[in-house]
Amino acid sequence: MKWNLPNILTTLRLLAAPGVAIMFLYFARPLADWLALLLFLGAAITDWFDGYLARAWKQETKVGAMLDPIADKAMVLVAMMVIVGYSDANWIPWLVLPATVILVREVFVSGLREYLGDTAGTLKVTKLAKWKTTVQMVAIAVLFGRGIFEHYLGMSVWGMDQEMVDQIMSGEVEDTLNIRLMFEGLVWSGRLGLWLLWLAAALTFVTGADYLRKAMPHLKEPV
Template identity: 75%
Template sequence: MRWTIPNILSVLRLIAAPMVAVMFLYFTRPWADWFALCLFLVASVTDWFDGYLARAWGQETKMGAMIDPIADKAMVVIALMVLVGYSGAHWTPWLVLPATVILFREVFVSGLREFLGDVAGTLKVTKLAKWKTATQMVAIAFLFGQGVFEHYLGMSVIGMDQEIVDAVMTGETEDLLGLRWKFEGMVWTGRTGLVLLWIAAALTAVTGFDYFKKSLPHLKD
């Protein structure tokens, strides 16, 4: 393997994927949410940089071509697993279906590529597939952000009874702890993340079907 900068970035992103889950094992929330969010954002940025630098510097390698999609899938799959496992009961039902579609597609296409072997390399990645990956990563980043707001809000209302919280939220009592902006941040990051995740799930299903359709001629006996 040639240890070029693009390849190093791809390997670091691959290592970062399981670290997203590890954050929730060794840190309390919201620190775990913060660390997972930062780690995911940095890894997502390197996804663009390693491909751009490899093309710009003429450093495209077979190893890089193999590691890059694996790292992308590992980041998305592990992050979705963490989000579904640690999300509140209010959000979980809306997360499960799009997460299931995304996970099913990734497993299905990975198995199909393994079966096709060398032929899989001739099935080019479409622009829609790249948009799919980008949408997944942005959606997951928003959902990690939702966890940050949710836990800061929860920490702020410790010791308050529901009447005081309601009075603050309706403006009857001065909002000294910033409950309203924390609540709005939680709601809008959560909703934005969910909408983007459903869009990503739709793109994932379309690109998965497109890949299957392209592979049909190679599946005939």
């Protein structure tokens, strides 16, 4: 492996994937949420920089091309596992379906590429697939942010009764401004995160179907 800067950044991003989960094993919340969010954001930023630098400096390598999508998938899937695992029971049903679509698609496309071997160039990363990865990472970052809001607020918006919601929004509870701001942050980060995650799942499904269509000529049995 050629150790140029783009490949080093890609390798660090791959190593950061399990680091997101490790944050929750060794640190208490909300510190674990903050560290996982910062680690994830740092990895997401390197995802853009390593590709840009490799092209700008003409340092593109076969190893880098192989590791880059693996690092992306590892980061997204580990982060999704952590978010689902540490979400409250009311939220899990809304997260599991899009997370499952993303997981199955990534495994399916990886299997296709492995099966096609030398002809895997048929499944080159498309612009839509790059947008899919971007939306996935933004959705995950927002959902990590929701976890931070929820921990500080000490309650789940899905578990509140209407009376409690009315009290918060009308200012009838202590520390009104802080609680109201955190409550609004929890609500909007949750909604935005879910919308983005479902959008990412839709893009994930479409790009997976596109890759399957392109691979079909190579999957036909000889007559």
